[in-house]
Amino acid sequence: MSGVRVLVGTRKGAFVLTSGGKRRNWKVSGPFFAGWEIYHMKGSPVDPKRIYVSQTSGWFGQLIQRSDDGGKTWHQPGLPDQGLPAPGPPVALPNRFAYDTSAESGKPLTTHLWYDDTQHPWEFKRVWHLEPSLTDPDTVYAGVEDAALFRSTDGGENWHELAGLRGHGTGSQWTPGAGGMGLHTIILEPGNPNRIYIAISAAGAFRTDDGGVTWKPINKGLVSNFMPNPTAEVGHCVHHIAMNPARPGVLFMQKHWDVMRSDDAGESWREVSGNLPTDFGFAIDVHAHEPETVYVAPIKSDSEHFPLDGKLRIYRSRTGGNEWEELGKGLPDKDCYVNVLRDAMAVDTLDDCGIYFGTTGGQVYASADGGDNWRAIVHDLPAVLSVEVQTLK
Amino acid sequence: MSEPERADTKTVLVSLPYHLRNLARVEGDVRLEVPPPVTVGAVLNALEARYPALRGTIREYSNGKRRAFLRFFACQEDWSLEPVDKVLPQAVAEGREPLLIIGAIAGG
Numbered sequence: 001m002s003g004v005r006v007l008v009g010t011r012k013g014a015f016v017l018t019s020g021g022k023r024r025n026w027k028v029s030g031p032f033f034a035g036w037e038i039y040h041m042k043g044s045p046v047d048p049k050r051i052y053v054s055q056t057s058g059w060f061g062q063l064i065q066r067s068d069d070g071g072k073t074w075h076q077p078g079l080p081d082q083g084l085p086a087p088g089p090p091v092a093l094p095n096r097f098a099y100d101t102s103a104e105s106g107k108p109l110t111t112h113l114w115y116d117d118t119q120h121p122w123e124f125k126r127v128w129h130l131e132p133s134l135t136d137p138d139t140v141y142a143g144v145e146d147a148a149l150f151r152s153t154d155g156g157e158n159w160h161e162l163a164g165l166r167g168h169g170t171g172s173q174w175t176p177g178a179g180g181m182g183l184h185t186i187i188l189e190p191g192n193p194n195r196i197y198i199a200i201s202a203a204g205a206f207r208t209d210d211g212g213v214t215w216k217p218i219n220k221g222l223v224s225n226f227m228p229n230p231t232a233e234v235g236h237c238v239h240h241i242a243m244n245p246a247r248p249g250v251l252f253m254q255k256h257w258d259v260m261r262s263d264d265a266g267e268s269w270r271e272v273s274g275n276l277p278t279d280f281g282f283a284i285d286v287h288a289h290e291p292e293t294v295y296v297a298p299i300k301s302d303s304e305h306f307p308l309d310g311k312l313r314i315y316r317s318r319t320g321g322n323e324w325e326e327l328g329k330g331l332p333d334k335d336c337y338v339n340v341l342r343d344a345m346a347v348d349t350l351d352d353c354g355i356y357f358g359t360t361g362g363q364v365y366a367s368a369d370g371g372d373n374w375r376a377i378v379h380d381l382p383a384v385l386s387v388e389v390q391t392l393k
Numbered sequence: 394m395s396e397p398e399r400a401d402t403k404t405v406l407v408s409l410p411y412h413l414r415n416l417a418r419v420e421g422d423v424r425l426e427v428p429p430p431v432t433v434g435a436v437l438n439a440l441e442a443r444y445p446a447l448r449g450t451i452r453e454y455s456n457g458k459r460r461a462f463l464r465f466f467a468c469q470e471d472w473s474l475e476p477v478d479k480v481l482p483q484a485v486a487e488g489r490e491p492l493l494i495i496g497a498i499a500g501g
Contacts, residue, residue, distance in 0.1 A: 035411075036412070057412070059410075059412070059460065059462040059463065060412060060450040060460065060463075061449050063446075063450075080445065085442070085443070085445050092445075093448070095449045095450075096454045097454075098455070123455075124454075
């Protein structure tokens, strides 16, 4: 019997929402890790019972949690659940993200650009995004702030930096966005384990074709008028990138103004904002079965992070951009001043593709018909930071 | 361990904030065996060895320093800025008073 499991990370804990294939009746579990910021949670596409969580707090730092039973129970990978730990030095350090400063890893950086144009030390703050491998449940990537890419191959027990990203040459020009310099997007290309796309706010998009050893910026075609050189190689504030797995190399980007598209794995980008009433926003995603159907959640402006005219709307293009239609049936028509953050939209892979998004007002909305109709499946969660969906078959 | 060393090991009380008690899966104050000299550093070492889930939550992984939103108190004195190898008061070393690890009441 099919169903869905929606993983919701909020500012005060994690929630797991489950439903059958019709997506009508929902069970809400949680809060897990109550009181902690859950920046992201995502399940392994290989083992749906395996879920990874980024649990973070300004007081107590970063933790990684893992479930091996579909979200019923959780543990920090590699650490004893109860009782005494094994004698000797620790084997598992699931919460340690140490920047690689070895000379062998290739030009390790220690500073990046700061808001005032000075150089600022690289400092770990939190994990923004977790991306489980497409082929191995024990392999998972972590995008962190200050921007770097880490990988674990032992189920999250230990993490090692893919230092070639920070070391490829442009890192000293990367700057933080308003929310910090986070590596927020990681896309693993199906069928090509050597190709990974990532995006950083506010450095731009990057790609590796050798499994993370070497990297290159892929920002040609992006225009960012807030920069002295609007078409610079790096420095663009990319908010999120989405790709349909059936169409590798075709990417859709929501950046700080502009919705963009690439048909050549990021080698070049063109604007596809078209008739959107505003092309500022954070979230973007692609229909599971229609690679030319794209969804965005427009926000009024970079100064006012809420929907136009107090109406919460999703926009859909069935032509891969440029022609957009407003979707609002079941969404608030007035007095709605919430935001949809960059990792807070997801799609399931059921035949009638479901679309989900969460808001900073604590609602999670779902459409079981590709966006034609919406309903809130929960109303009053803490501010939603991320939404992911597992399709259970 | 020799008999004289075992006799010198102290039982220290540590009071943890709510979230760290949850992580360590304890209720109330934690009792730890800490060999002398009983310093803040020695207590934290013993705490993290006994409860690995607390590694990185009190001291930064990167430099071992106290996390900014936590402070240490002992015998009604603020020990947050004291050197970590400074010997704690006798009352703490003998378990009559706890070492308090307190989170800042800040933010929402």
